[in-house]
Amino acid sequence: MIPYRAIQEVPMRMSQLFGQTLREAPADVEVESHRLLVRSGCIRQLGAGIFSYLPLGWRVVGKIQTVIRQEMERIGAQELLMPVVNTADIWKDSGRWDVIGPELTRFKDRQERDLVLAMTHEEAVSDLVRQEIRSYRQLPRLIYHLQTKWRDDPRPRAGLIRVREFIMKDSYSLDRDDAGLDLQYDRHYQAYHRVFSRCGLDALAVKSDVGMMGGKVAHEFMYLTPIGEDTIMICASCGFRANRQVAAFGRDEPDVRADAPAFDIEEVSTPDTTSIEDLTKLLGVPASRTAKAVFMVGQVNDAEAKLVFAVIRGDLEVNETKLANAAGVRALRPAQPEEITAVGAVPGYASPVGIDGVSVIADVSISTTPNLIAGANRQGYHLRNVNHGRDFTASVVTDIAAAQDGSPCPECGSPLAARRGVELGNIFKLGTRYSDSMGCFFLDEDGERKPVIMGSYGIGVGRLLASIAEEHNDKDGLLWPVTVAPYTVHLVVINGAENEAERLYLELERAGIDTLYDDRDERPGVKFKDADLIGIPIRITVSPRTIEQRAVETKLRHEPDRGSVAMDQAVEWARSTIALLEQPLGERANASPARAD
RNA sequence: CGGGAUGUAGCCUAGUGGCUAAGGCGCCUGCUUUGGGAGCAGGAGAUCGCGCGUUCGAGUCGCGCCAUCCCGACCA
Incomplete structure (x- = not known):
């Protein structure tokens, strides 16, 4: 028997990387994030709204998921995994089998049993809850998973912004009363603020429609960008903001007083x-x-x-x-x-x-x-x-009227501004919508049988990745925030410095720094262009020229100038630079979010 | 589902009824070059989205289908 051994002892040399950068993006690419994600070799399209993540892009997904997991654990969530394929039974139990149209994909197995591709997991989670939760002693709980969803959207668009197959973090809170739900809802509000801040995005919480989810209160977390497809009404003077779908607004005084006499028809x-x-x-x-x-x-x-x-x-x-x-x-x-x-x-x-x-x-x-x-x-x-x-x-x-750009704010009367946004995440107070229909009951302290009070909270992972790319780029390529960058250091070797570069690469790896090592036999210009396109925040170049100075060249992706650091200080410099880049993102996350209530 | 556009090699493009479908990038071989997508020489790679039709002859014209993109409808 041949003993297993790793073919490659270290994570990534560019000469081994699966996936190429492209000098030109495919012609049907319209938005910048899509263009750059394809060109940099992060994603490839299979069909309308269906994408593969290549190793580079998948590493970004992994980093984003790490941030999400950390923030979910911080509010006491437990990770599990529910299936993508659901039996039709549970969707019939909840009533959504009959309510949701062709967006829900239905199919049959070989026994002619009805199945669906889950577009969200309230049914699956409720099925678990009705089996597991019997007593108030088992509440509250918070569970979540990161799972693929399928929604047969009639019109995917803008690359990863609006797709049919997507990865979503969805969590579900289980409480015995409304006070518990309010608390978990509030914690999610804070956690989402932290997730988006750490990923380098400002997300604005707005009041939203409860839509097909059912339930009562809901907020959406919006990344404001002209390519967004939701319209948000924002009041600059009092901070009121809401999705246009639900935005109330003040009414102008009618030209005629309401108590004016009614004339004959x-x-x-x-x-x-x-x-x-x-x-x-x-x-x-x-x-x-x-x-x-x-x-x-x-x-x-x-x-x-x-x-x-x-x-x-x-x-x-x-x-x-x-x-x-x-x-x-x-x-x-x-x-x-x-x-x-x-x-x-x-x-x-x-x-x-x-x-x-x-x-x-x-x-x-x-x-x-x-x-x-x-x-x-x-x-x-x-x-x-x-x-x-x-x-x-x-x-x-x-009120069935649509707020318009300039409509009076319902709170303070100042003109509302209409802005476009991408919905990165949402939080819903479901209440007993699914507990009632699916039979999620527990025995309370007083011996009474009561429905579990639920909340549902989602984050679109791919959409978040695309939004980060949309926000952080320049004419040369992507500029990943250090927290989600596929690698934190991009090491470039120029012909004739292979030994020194190789040694530094191993040192960086040993120090636990994610390093993409461009060891390809390419001209310097090609390597620098690719480095800019891929957008790793820290670049270190080792060349015969720098070796003469016993140094390496340093460059930050978001700064125009190059610097120099002694060869034996390079790892330490990288370490402290990473910390420096992480700092402002952490500070943003720690600042308390502005509320939209 | 309505409106519009597009479909030629892995990517970008040319080809306006007539000879063997053209160029650039990328890829392979060799030489040369080595700090911002070099140069030279050679090479591989295309059922021109699919089908039916018109024609002496179709990448090119017509019809049908499929796919992708954009606008709208729709949408947690």
């Missing part, structure tokens, strides 16, 4: 005037004096859909998330003209006046603004002086 001829814009031109009134009818169709469940008739003042836009929540439906889509006429409304001239048998959801602006101009439900005619409560009554009056 009258019909006015408005041929070929089917938009608010046309209407304001024809009648010479501002959009804020008009009522706009919006027809959507919402899925109640897989089988059932219903028409949602929304009314909002003409100067405002409907926020579909708010509307879906108000209507108690998911997946809104614009209604077809036939679906509108079916309830007696006339597309282009629609209004709730005179419509029966369909529930109307009105924005608060409708009830606070008197004498509006609305459709007459008759081709070519509108109505003047329509008043909510007199001429029609909505079944629901609530």
Whole structure:
């Protein structure tokens, strides 16, 4: 038998590295992080939203995961691993089998049993909890794992920012009461702040929609960048911030006082005037004096859909998330003209006046603004002086309007700014959403059977990596923060200094410093270009020239100038430089985060 | 799912119905060179996304399909 021995005794010589750098990125790459991650040999694409991590990129993933594990352990979390393939049973138990559409991939095994690819793990964790947790003595608990998820997203984009297969850290808190949940939620809030800070990113916590997760309170941690696909409303003066999907906002004073007398309704001829814009031109009134009818169709469940008739003042836009929540439906889509006429409304001239048998959801602006101009439900005619409560009554009056750039802050009234962001992580107070449906109960001290109070907390690892790359780069390549860099030192040897470089490489390794050693038979220019592209924070060059001085050349990736250190001081210099680079990231993590409550 | 774009060697590109599909990068061999993606010589590498059609002749035109990207719809 041949005894096992490592083919290679040390971690990485570039001559052995799997994966090449590319001088040019593939043509279909659009965003900078994607371009640089591909060019530097960190990732390769297999299909839409499906990527491989090459050794260099996988090391970054490993470093990020280490940071996450440390911060999760700091708040008392225990790591475990739940399967990617779930039985359909548990998804039927939770009810999400019927609620979630094609984004959840379903398949059958050879016995024709239904299975799903897990897109998140509330069901799996609840199945564990209902087996394991029996007594209040077993609470609280906090468990997490780092696991692959699959979501058949209709539109992956921007490299690793939005993908279909991805690695996620998800943790689940288990408590006997709301106070326990609040505490664990709060700890996650702090832990997430620390994770992102240590990775070199500022993440802004914003109030968010609970979406398909169910539950009550939720925050998202956003990295602000123009390539982000979420819109966040931010108030510069009081610190209010929320995802646009849920952002409330202050309402302007209506042009007419709410208690102004209601005039008699009258019909006015408005041929070929089917938009608010046309209407304001024809009648010479501002959009804020008009009522706009919006027809959507919402899925109640897989089988059932219903028409949602929304009314909002003409100067405002409907926020579909708010509307879906108000209507108690998911997946809104614009209604077809036939679906509108079916309830007696006339597309282009629609209004709730005179419509029966369909529930109307009105924005608060409708009830606070008197004498509006609305459709007459008759081709070519509108109505003047329509008043909510007199001429029609909505079944629901609530906030369904979308905050816009410049809308007043709901807290202080200053203008809100709309910014784009990438959602790096989120935290949800689930409450008993899954405990109730899946039977996670425990016996409390008082002998009563109670549902476990749960929370769910996620971080997208690949998206975090991409965001770091997006934030930290220059024209020459990546600039990894030292905490997540694939290696901390990039050792370059110039022809003729092999013996000295080799010796330094072994010393660095022995000192426990992650070193990428460029021992390739390449010209110096090639090696320096690759070093810049790969973006390891510390570069040490050994050449015949430096050997003459009994020294090595030093260069930090984020600084333009090169320095020099005595050969026998090189390891110590590297060690202290790493500490120096880590310091500001640690300080940021220790600073307390600004809260968005 | 709607709109748009693209698909030629590992990557970037040329090829505008007509001879053996062209160039650069990268790769292999040799020489030369050695501090910011060198030079010379030689070489390997392509079912031009797939299928059907039009044509004497298709990388090029038509239809269908597939794939990828962008915008929208959608989305923890």
